[in-house]
Structures are given as structure tokens and as C-alpha cells.
Amino acid sequence: MPTKAEKELFQGKPTTGHEWDGIQELDTPLPKWWVYVLYACIAWAVVYFILYPSVPYFTGYFKGVLGWDSRTEVAQKIGEAKRAQSRYLDRIKTQSTDEIRREPDLLNFALAGGKAAFADNCVPCHQAGGAGHVGFFPNLADDVWIWGGKLADIEQTIRFGIRSGHEKARMNVMPNFGVDGTLKPAQIDDVAEYVLSLTGRANDPAAVERGAKIYAESDKCIACHGEKGVGYATPGAPPLNTRIFLYGGNKADIVRQVTKPQLGVMPAWTGRLDDETIKMLALYVHSLGGGK
Amino acid sequence: MDARAPIAPVKMQDEVQSVRQQKQAIAASKSGDSLYAERVRVYPKAVAGKFRALKWRVLGLLLAIYYVLPWIRWDRGPSAPDQAVLIDMTNRRGYFFFIEIWPQEVFYLTGILVLAAVGLFLVTSLAGRVWCGYACPQTVWTDLFMWVERRIEGDRNARIKLDKGAWTGAKWARKIAKHAAWLAIAFATGGAWIMYFVDAPTVVSDFFTGRADYYTYFFVGLFTATTYLLAGWAREQVCTYMCPWPRFQSAMFDEDTLIVTYQKWRGEPRGKLDKAGTGPQLGDCVDCGQCVAVCPTGIDIRDGNQLECIGCALCIDACNPVMAKLGRAPNLIGYDTERRMAARAKGEPMRYRILRPRTLLYGMIFAAVGLAMVAVLATRSDAEINVLHDRNPLFVALSDGAVRNGYTVKILNKERAERIFRLEFKGIEGAKMRVVGLVETASWIELRADPDTVTTYQIYVSLDGAKVREERADVSFLLTDISNLETATRHTWFYGPKR
Numbered sequence: 010m011p012t013k014a015e016k017e018l019f020q021g022k023p024t025t026g027h028e029w030d031g032i033q034e035l036d037t038p039l040p041k042w043w044v045y046v047l048y049a050c051i052a053w054a055v056v057y058f059i060l061y062p063s064v065p066y067f068t069g070y071f072k073g074v075l076g077w078d079s080r081t082e083v084a085q086k087i088g089e090a091k092r093a094q095s096r097y098l099d100r101i102k103t104q105s106t107d108e109i110r111r112e113p114d115l116l117n118f119a120l121a122g123g124k125a126a127f128a129d130n131c132v133p134c135h136q137a138g139g140a141g142h143v144g145f146f147p148n149l150a151d152d153v154w155i156w157g158g159k160l161a162d163i164e165q166t167i168r169f170g171i172r173s174g175h176e177k178a179r180m181n182v183m184p185n186f187g188v189d190g191t192l193k194p195a196q197i198d199d200v201a202e203y204v205l206s207l208t209g210r211a212n213d214p215a216a217v218e219r220g221a222k223i224y225a226e227s228d229k230c231i232a233c234h235g236e237k238g239v240g241y242a243t244p245g246a247p248p249l250n251t252r253i254f255l256y257g258g259n260k261a262d263i264v265r266q267v268t269k270p271q272l273g274v275m276p277a278w279t280g281r282l283d284d285e286t287i288k289m290l291a292l293y294v295h296s297l298g299g300g301k
Numbered sequence: 302m303d304a305r306a307p308i309a310p311v312k313m314q315d316e317v318q319s320v321r322q323q324k325q326a327i328a329a330s331k332s333g334d335s336l337y338a339e340r341v342r343v344y345p346k347a348v349a350g351k352f353r354a355l356k357w358r359v360l361g362l363l364l365a366i367y368y369v370l371p372w373i374r375w376d377r378g379p380s381a382p383d384q385a386v387l388i389d390m391t392n393r394r395g396y397f398f399f400i401e402i403w404p405q406e407v408f409y410l411t412g413i414l415v416l417a418a419v420g421l422f423l424v425t426s427l428a429g430r431v432w433c434g435y436a437c438p439q440t441v442w443t444d445l446f447m448w449v450e451r452r453i454e455g456d457r458n459a460r461i462k463l464d465k466g467a468w469t470g471a472k473w474a475r476k477i478a479k480h481a482a483w484l485a486i487a488f489a490t491g492g493a494w495i496m497y498f499v500d501a502p503t504v505v506s507d508f509f510t511g512r513a514d515y516y517t518y519f520f521v522g523l524f525t526a527t528t529y530l531l532a533g534w535a536r537e538q539v540c541t542y543m544c545p546w547p548r549f550q551s552a553m554f555d556e557d558t559l560i561v562t563y564q565k566w567r568g569e570p571r572g573k574l575d576k577a578g579t580g581p582q583l584g585d586c587v588d589c590g591q592c593v594a595v596c597p598t599g600i601d602i603r604d605g606n607q608l609e610c611i612g613c614a615l616c617i618d619a620c621n622p623v624m625a626k627l628g629r630a631p632n633l634i635g636y637d638t639e640r641r642m643a644a645r646a647k648g649e650p651m652r653y654r655i656l657r658p659r660t661l662l663y664g665m666i667f668a669a670v671g672l673a674m675v676a677v678l679a680t681r682s683d684a685e686i687n688v689l690h691d692r693n694p695l696f697v698a699l700s701d702g703a704v705r706n707g708y709t710v711k712i713l714n715k716e717r718a719e720r721i722f723r724l725e726f727k728g729i730e731g732a733k734m735r736v737v738g739l740v741e742t743a744s745w746i747e748l749r750a751d752p753d754t755v756t757t758y759q760i761y762v763s764l765d766g767a768k769v770r771e772e773r774a775d776v777s778f779l780l781t782d783i784s785n786l787e788t789a790t791r792h793t794w795f796y797g798p799k800r
Contacts, residue, residue: 038338040542042535116738138693138707150697150707251700296737298697298705298761 094118101285106160106292116292123293126286130278131294139297144257146273150297153253157242158301164291170277171245178277181245183233187268194268196223200230201263207238207250208258317590320599320609342464343537343599345447346457346591350618359435360444368489371496377401378717380753388498400678403715405685412674416667423663425553427655428636429560430612433547439539440611442490442532443597446483453479457594483533484525491524537598541609548608556639557654561612563592563603563634566646571603574627585633589623592616592634602634684722684750685713686780688791695796702766704797710758710778714750721783722748726762728776729769729795735761747783762795769797 027034058064062078064071072078097118101109109115128137135141139149147155156166156179169177186192192200196219203220205211224230235241238249252258255273256266265271278287294300318326320341327339375385375398382389387396395402395410402409421432433440454460454475463472495517496504507513508521531539540547554560568586575583586603593601595616598609602616620634641651691707699705714720725745726732735742737759750756773794780789 038335040340040538041337042340042538043542044337113738120737136693138691140694140697148694148697150694151699151705153700248700252702253698253700296759298707 094122098285101288106164106288106295109288109292110160110295119289119292120296122286123289123291123296126282126290127293130282131290134275139294143255147255148253148299149294150299151253152299152301153248153251154242154299154301155240155247155255156245158295158299160291160295160300162242163294163300164287166275167287167290167294168277168279171275172272173275173277175277175279179245181233182272183266183270185269186229192223192267196220197264197267200224200267201260204238204249204263205260208252317593319593319596319601319604321601321604340538341599343597344457344460345597345599345615346594346619347451348595348615348618350615350621352614353618356435356444356613356615360441363436363441364445368493371493371501375399380717382500384500386497387500390498401715403713405713406681409674409678412670412677415670416674419663419667419670422553423660423667425550426555426558426657426659426663429554429558430547430550430610433540434561434612434614437611439531439544440613442486442528443536445486446532446536447597449482449486450479453482480533483529487525487528487532488521490528491521491526494524495520537609537611540598540611547611553659555657555659556643557657559636559638560606561602561610561614561617561634562606562637562639562642564632564637564642564645565603565605566642568603568633585624585629587623587627591619591623595619682787682789683715684720684780684782684787684789685715686778686789686791687711687713688778688793690793690796696798698766698798699763703763704766704769705761705763706795708760708762708778708793710748710760712748712750712756712758712780714752714754714756717752719752720750722750723781723783724748724760725779725781726776727779727790729764729774731765731768733763735763737761764795764797769795770800772797772799 023036025034025036059073060075060077061073062070063073097115100115101119104115109119127135127139131139134146135149136146141148141150152158154162156162156171165177166179169175169179171179184191187194187197199216199220200223201220202211202213202216203224206217206220211217225236230238233241233244233246234249235246240246240248240250247255254262256262256271278290282290320343323341324338327341328335370386371384373385374383375396376383377396381401382396384396385398387394389396393404400409424431450460454463463475466472492505492508499517504513504517508517535543563586568584570581570584571586571588572580572583574587592603593599593616595618596602597613597615598611600607600609602610614636616634617632617636621631624631624633637645638653640654644651687710689709689711691709695706697705697707710724712722723745724734724747726734732744733742734744734746736746736748742763748756748758773796775792776795777790777792780791781787
């Protein structure tokens, strides 16, 4: 392939010297004004360099004559958004969650705000959508609540936490029936069999009968979990008559929980989140499907 | 863009040179090849004739459509704009007379663009560059600007003389008048452009009272500047150097495509009219240069089909009176196809081949896209439902053994009135629905959809555990307008535990 500039065969026009299968590349000169457009663009770039942040120094950078920067612009836009939100936030501040729930536009705003706050603060444990994690963190989308599923209950739980060390925290202790020797392993097995029977899963009727007696002793299970395992939110005793168990619903899980109960901790969010956010979170969690 | 430099090689009156010849003359006068090409000014001469008249009519029609369309009113009720054609960016709606387009339906715009492209291909393969020659905005506005130029500075020779002459008071006056007129037209063009995006009467009064927003002034300024530069200064440079269309439209051409062409077999050898009849036998072309003088891109059509030719047909109008005066047959330059021209030269029978694989294919694509558009438009519904299945969690087991799935249901109400819809869950019997914010639980629910917007509901559907037999069951939501029974349906799934 010749690379020397040549004249094209038929019209005598200059070529670049490139040829592919007999097709020659003409070297048609660029119109002059096109070059001027390029120069104008270069001039524009220089102006842009001077007006806007451009050249980095060893410490810092040239800030530009206009003094514009993207962070200030973002801060300004966030400020505008906050001002726009304030007409809702002011109302959320002064009203109770039950009142907010009755106003559709306010509820919509609170659910959106709650969703964002949930993603920032709650998802690490409770998972997206409040699905929870069996054995660790409760599902917030189902209809079983250990500490109550009414709006006010949820709000209180978020605000002060569970065994969080806050003076108003939700607090209870299930005895270590197995570890401290109150119940022997065989008795615990019977109790577990009885608990399984509440959801129709028992295999040994005799054990169920023995377990029922232990369950019903006044200082044992019935004191908190109630008759037939209905559960009470006030002491935070979960129902045992559903198949939804925070720490697992198999016999081995139940035996383990009676022997040496696992006691979950949730932090208090008051002080970390403002009052409006806690209310919005309560409304959002309530809306996940299980709210009472 | 120096108006004085490149015109020296043009000899007035007797000999007219094409841009190509002038460039060659400039190149020959310099030692070595220049990297950059000088701009050679084109001074198109006024011409009258069949195609010029047609071009004026097309120009008038297109400009009338452009300027009048935004002012046509179309009543859509109190809460909607009453402009017939409007692209409302702020409210995300497109209006075209009785059609209202939502952002979700932007495929209509895609369809129109596909139709425009294929239509252009079809027309080009049949009749060559009629778009370039008659309808392209660059051609229309350049024609208009040239007309203004002619009114102020005179015809070809007067303009050449004016540009060559010294800067006298009269020259200044003419130049200032011309550019002022151009700018006025450019401003009207840029001003009309924004009327397609905001209400025309409002923006006109806002504009002149200083109440319009920054964007309005910016875009009017931008389109004023581009119109002035492209139609006043750049002209044929746009077609030759900037526009991609001339570069690839030859792909639609074949030997049966109608082009503006010179009948070389008949015209050559060209030469000055030999009145005595003593010289050698000459062709019909008397080399009067009229075809070059009227050409808006400054080419010589007798050089054959070339990139710069926009197919405006003005050279036909220039040549035919000359032929008539000499008593020779018309259309030495005319619309013809390569195949017909070859047959004509040999005296063989000629025919047009309109039905060719290429035109049939373009025609079929055009018809298919057009029919699909009409079908979609005719069956366009005023209500739509979109359903998003909640993915976190996919399903929730409830205390009574039931299984619950969550859905975000969006109802698109394209009417300007509030509507009540009945929402039903189809696919598995015995489902209970619940809406967040509404307490009731039922097998169907009534939902309110706000006018002209999307209303979103969070919906929970619960099914008895015994009825959930599959990990993923096919289900759907059916939406029915309770007053006119219009329906919309959307498929989704109901998830359950692993089996």
C-alpha cells in the first residue's frame, strides 16, 4: 500500500496515498470555516476553564471566577426539598400517628418518609420489606407481634427499644428453665411436645398430656403465654399457637428456647432519630401488612 | 467568511464558472495543495419556471404550517391546554388535536420517526432528492433568505458587483438592511419554535413583557442564531459538509431513480451557437451557463450526478427557455432516470420501473408500521393498570396459616375526570384483598383514580394456605370502570412457600 500522497488517476485530485482494492482515498481539503469553528471551540474551552472550577493544585484547586461548585448546588437543592417537606413535617410533629393515619395525603408522605428511613436504619436487621430473619430478628410484615402491633405499640418499641438499656425500654426475662434446673430435660421435652400440639404438630399424645400439666402450673409457661399459648403483648410473651416463631418453630428450637432462652435486643431510636422520623417509621412498619 | 476574497475568478455576463472550476482556479494559482478550502461564494440568479413556481408554493405551504399550527385551538375542557399541537414538557403530555400522549406512550413518537425515515427512503428511491430540493427546512429558509437578499441587493450580477465594490454608504445601507431583515425572520422562526412547547398566546405576551422564563429567552435566542447562521451564511455548506443525509442517500438510489440530470448524449459536444453553420457538428448545449448561474449550490449539472446537487430542479427552469428560444426540444436538463436516459440515447423504448424490490420493501415497511400505529391508536385505552409484585419479601406466612403477597397497583386514568374502578383478583378462588389506608378486606374492592394522572395503591392479597399449591402461580388483576365498564388487565404471580 503506497503511503505517499499522489494524484488520483481520473480527475487528478490529490489523494492521501491510501488505496484499498483499487479504491483510492481522496484528500479533499477541509473548508476553512470548519477550522474556525474548531478554534472557536478552543476559545470557548478557555473561557470555561476560567469561569468554572478547573485546574487542580497540589493542595486544592482553582475555583473559577463564577465561584460555582456542585456541592453548594446540591446543598441548595436539598435545602429547597427540606423547605418543601416542612409543611408535612410540621403537621407530623404535632399530630399523633393515629391522627396522621386518617389523613391520606399526610399518610402518603409519612409512608414515603418511613420507607426511606427504614432503608437507612432498620434494613440491616429486619431486611428489606421487614421480612426479618428467623432465629435473629422478627418479621415485621406478618401478623404476629411480640410487643403489640398497634400503631402506638410499634411507635413505643421504635422509640425506646427492647432491652436496650433505656429506662423506658421494653423489658422482660424468660426464666432459664433448663439451665437453672427448674425443669428436667424430659419435662422440657414434654412441654415442647405440648407447644407443638397447639398447632397440631405433636407426635406423642402421652407427652402432650404431661406437658400440658407442666405448662399450666401457675409459675410456669401459662403465667405469661396464657392459656393454650395465646400470648400477651403486655409482658412481651409471644403467642405459641401459630407457626410463626422468632427463634424457630421446630421441636429442637422450642426445647432450646425453654432450656436457655435467647433474648433479643433492639436499640432505642429516640435521640438518634427525630420525633417525626420515628412516627413515620411506625406508620411504615404498620403498613407492611401486619399492623393491627 | 470574507465576502471579498474568492470572487475574483468569476467572469461576469459571458462566462459562468461553477464552484468546482473556481476552486480549481484558486488551487492552480497557488503553489502546492492547500490543507483548507477557501469558501467560494455562490450568487444564484433569479429564475422563473414550472419548478420555481412549485417550490414557491411548497415554501408558502410549509411556512404557513410552521407559523400557524401553534395558534390553532382545540377545546379539551377546563383543566387542559387548548392548543391543538403542544409538547408540554412541564406536565409531561403531548397533544396532537384529538390525541393525547403520555410519557409511557412515547413509542408513538418512535413510530412517527420510523415512518418519516422509511417514507424518506421510499420517496428518495422513487424520485431522488425531492426532500432536499423542496421540503428540507434548510432549503426552505435558504430560499426565503435568498429572496430577501435579491429584493435588497439585486440579482446575481448586482450582488457580485456590490460585493466587489468599495464600502460606500449605499453598500453599508444595503448590507445592514439585509442582515436586519434576516435577523427579523430568524427571530420569528426561533419564536415560533418555542410555541410548540408552551401555550402560544401566553408565551408571546410573556416574552414581550419580560415575564417569560430563562429557558424561553435562551431557546428563542438559540434558534434565532442558528436560523440566521444556517440560512444566511452557511447555506450550501450545510448540505455539502454538515448534513449526513447526502452522504448515505446514494444507498437508496439505483438506475431507476428519478434524478435531475443533463442529457449528455444530446448536449455534447457543447459549444457556442454556430449561426453560420460552418463549424463542426455540435450538440444541443450552447454553453450559456444559465444552469450554473441559477444553481443554489454553485455546481455544474453537466458534470453529472454529484453530492452537492440538492435536486431543486431550478436548472431545468433555466435551460428550457433557452431551448425554446433556439427551437430545440425541451428538457436537455430534466427529471429522468439513468436507465431511461441510456435507452433514450440509443433510441430504444423507455419505461419507468416504479415497482422494484427496493421500493416494494420500503413500501411494505411503511405500510406495516403505519397500520400498526393506527391499530394501536384505535385501540388505545383510557385506563391502564400496572402491577409490581413486592419482592421483599416475596410472600408472608400469617398466623392462621394463610399466605399473603403484596402488590403495588398503579392505575393510569387518562380521562380528565375522577373515575371509580372495581379491582378483582383473578386466577385463584377465595382471595382476600386489602388496601393500605383502606381497612376493608374483601374479594373485590372499589378504588378511586384521580383525573389525568397515575394513582398508586399498596394491595395485600391473602389466600388460605391450603389453596396455595404452587411456589409461583399465574394470576392477574382485572380493573373495571364501574360506570362505562371499560376494563384493563395485568398479569402477575402469587408466590407461596417451597413445596
